[in-house]
Amino acid sequence: MLNKNAPIGVFDSGVGGLTVVKEIMHQIPNERIVYFGDTARVPYGSKSKETITKYSRQIVRFLQMQNVKAIVVACNTASAYALDEIEKETDIPMIGVVKPGAKVAAETTQNGKIGVIGTEGTVNSRIYSQYIKELNPKVSVIGKACPLFVPLVEEGLLQDPVTDEIAKRYLSELIDIDIDTLVLGCTHYPLIRSTVGRTMGENVTLVNPAYETARELKELLEKRELLNEEPVKLGDEKYRFFVSDSSEKFKRFANSIIKYGILSAKTINIEEY
Amino acid sequence: MLNKNAPIGVFDSGVGGLTVVKEIMHQIPNERIVYFGDTARVPYGSKSKETITKYSRQIVRFLQMQNVKAIVVACNTASAYALDEIEKETDIPMIGVVKPGAKVAAETTQNGKIGVIGTEGTVNSRIYSQYIKELNPKVSVIGKACPLFVPLVEEGLLQDPVTDEIAKRYLSELIDIDIDTLVLGCTHYPLIRSTVGRTMGENVTLVNPAYETARELKELLEKRELLNEEPVKLGDEKYRFFVSDSSEKFKRFANSIIKYGILSAKTINIEEY
Numbered sequence: 001m002l003n004k005n006a007p008i009g010v011f012d013s014g015v016g017g018l019t020v021v022k023e024i025m026h027q028i029p030n031e032r033i034v035y036f037g038d039t040a041r042v043p044y045g046s047k048s049k050e051t052i053t054k055y056s057r058q059i060v061r062f063l064q065m066q067n068v069k070a071i072v073v074a075c076n077t078a079s080a081y082a083l084d085e086i087e088k089e090t091d092i093p094m095i096g097v098v099k100p101g102a103k104v105a106a107e108t109t110q111n112g113k114i115g116v117i118g119t120e121g122t123v124n125s126r127i128y129s130q131y132i133k134e135l136n137p138k139v140s141v142i143g144k145a146c147p148l149f150v151p152l153v154e155e156g157l158l159q160d161p162v163t164d165e166i167a168k169r170y171l172s173e174l175i176d177i178d179i180d181t182l183v184l185g186c187t188h189y190p191l192i193r194s195t196v197g198r199t200m201g202e203n204v205t206l207v208n209p210a211y212e213t214a215r216e217l218k219e220l221l222e223k224r225e226l227l228n229e230e231p232v233k234l235g236d237e238k239y240r241f242f243v244s245d246s247s248e249k250f251k252r253f254a255n256s257i258i259k260y261g262i263l264s265a266k267t268i269n270i271e272e273y
Numbered sequence: 274m275l276n277k278n279a280p281i282g283v284f285d286s287g288v289g290g291l292t293v294v295k296e297i298m299h300q301i302p303n304e305r306i307v308y309f310g311d312t313a314r315v316p317y318g319s320k321s322k323e324t325i326t327k328y329s330r331q332i333v334r335f336l337q338m339q340n341v342k343a344i345v346v347a348c349n350t351a352s353a354y355a356l357d358e359i360e361k362e363t364d365i366p367m368i369g370v371v372k373p374g375a376k377v378a379a380e381t382t383q384n385g386k387i388g389v390i391g392t393e394g395t396v397n398s399r400i401y402s403q404y405i406k407e408l409n410p411k412v413s414v415i416g417k418a419c420p421l422f423v424p425l426v427e428e429g430l431l432q433d434p435v436t437d438e439i440a441k442r443y444l445s446e447l448i449d450i451d452i453d454t455l456v457l458g459c460t461h462y463p464l465i466r467s468t469v470g471r472t473m474g475e476n477v478t479l480v481n482p483a484y485e486t487a488r489e490l491k492e493l494l495e496k497r498e499l500l501n502e503e504p505v506k507l508g509d510e511k512y513r514f515f516v517s518d519s520s521e522k523f524k525r526f527a528n529s530i531i532k533y534g535i536l537s538a539k540t541i542n543i544e545e546y
Contacts, residue, residue: 166435
């Protein structure tokens with residue numbers, strides 16, 4: 001039933017998942033993408049498992065109606081809370097951002113001490129810890145929620161003394177326990193990668209799950225013989241963007257992340273799905 | 274049809290409206306209150322007029338089913354975007370936080386220069402400016418969106434050098450143009466009243482719409498002969514709290530605002546209304 005020429009569905013609570021889209025565009029440039037950003041109900045990071053699962057289920061129904069051949073849950077909170085449940089409910093192959101990030105973190109650490117930063121939801125779920133320990137039971141994983149990072153990124157304070165100060169406060173306990181690997185466990189965080197890197201120091205390796213997810217997506221599509229081998233034909237809309245709230249603000253922010261010009265994003269009523 | 278003993282319905286996007294509830298509790302202590310906080314879809318401040326109106330309409334339907342005698346829109350963004358439309362759709366008297374705040378600001382200013390701080394939605398709607406100018410066409414009203422104030426308050430940084438620094442940046446243009454009155458146009462902002470007051474200096478009067486709204490609510494109930502004159506009977510639940518997402522986090526924050534112990538908040542599915 002699944003078709004090589006069909007698009008890949010990617011979703012997130014808002015704009016953060018575009019850092020994953022950017023990696024997919026780079027690594028498998030022949031693929032079509034349908035993106036959905038839940039801008040009417042953003043953020044997911046401080047909401048409950050039940051709510052996030054309900055929202056994710058509605059979005060998967062919407063993406064299915066776009067005939068996608070695979071779904072990427074490009075949101076750490078939704079990957080942590082909802083993926084296990086919703087992937088059982090469909091035949092479409094689905095991957096989240098957590099497992100690929102966890103795998104690389106487990107392979108990277110030398111001293112067995114891994115830090116994970118993310119939203120409250122992602123950190124409280126302990127999902128990174130669970131996956132990392134399945135791969136390497138000897139490591140210790142220390143999570144730290146950083147709730148102000150997303151609003152600081154969305155306010156554009158990517159290089160700013162305030163962001164430096166907040167980073168110092170959030171990250172000091174991870175520095176104190178001498179981690180050597182840090183997972184950027186929220187799709188917004190690659191945008192303040194340099195601040196986080198500077199704060200942690202050069203002996204700490206930063207893991208960007210967006211990059212790893214695009215790599216695993218490529219492998220998954222190859223294995224299932226779903227990789228699109230030919231360039232998208234003229235006339236096919238290669239990249240399409242949907243949001244649940246007014247698209248103006250989304251477009252502004254999206255165009256600052258992806259250099260490909262996002263000309264339009266269509267607003268849909270996600271509560272109907 | 275409306276009944277003196279019925280509760281007052283109060284709603285907000287989340288916890289901020291509790292600063293209005295607190296004022297109502299103080300000023301008209303015999304009243305029963307049903308509060309709804311839309312914690313599954315918070316924040317409203319950066320979302321569109323259409324989305325906020327849809328959400329507000331669902332909440333009004335829920336409050337009507339609780340047989341409220343009046344509704345307070347305890348959210349500046351919803352008051353700005355949705356109140357005009359939704360108050361036409363019901364016979365229940367309804368007041369928002371914007372008109373009472375605008376009225377006092379128009380009466381307070383001496384030099385005719387009023388500042389309004391709030392979310393992007395409230396500031397872009399220019400609603401305070403519109404109401405203030407209806408009362409006093411000679412004043413000038415300058416709005417300034419302060420998107421980081423809500424996350425800073427919710428992170429508990431009420432007295433903190435970071436909040437001081439962000440306040441300085443947001444407020445400097447209002448200081449430069451020499452306003453003498455500043456409206457705290459978001460229900461979270463009374464919680465950082467002292468930071469804002471210190472930054473603006475003692476010659477600027479801060480207007481707290483939460484206080485003014487409770488005062489106008491009392492007048493409205495008196496005029497309509499709906500004020501509850503007797504203490505609430507034993508057995509009647511005086512204050513009831515509902516939310517659209519898990520209530521644990523709400524309870525924690527709520528109990529830090531209202532000293533009355535909030536023992537329980539019931540989670541409902543607001544999308545069904």
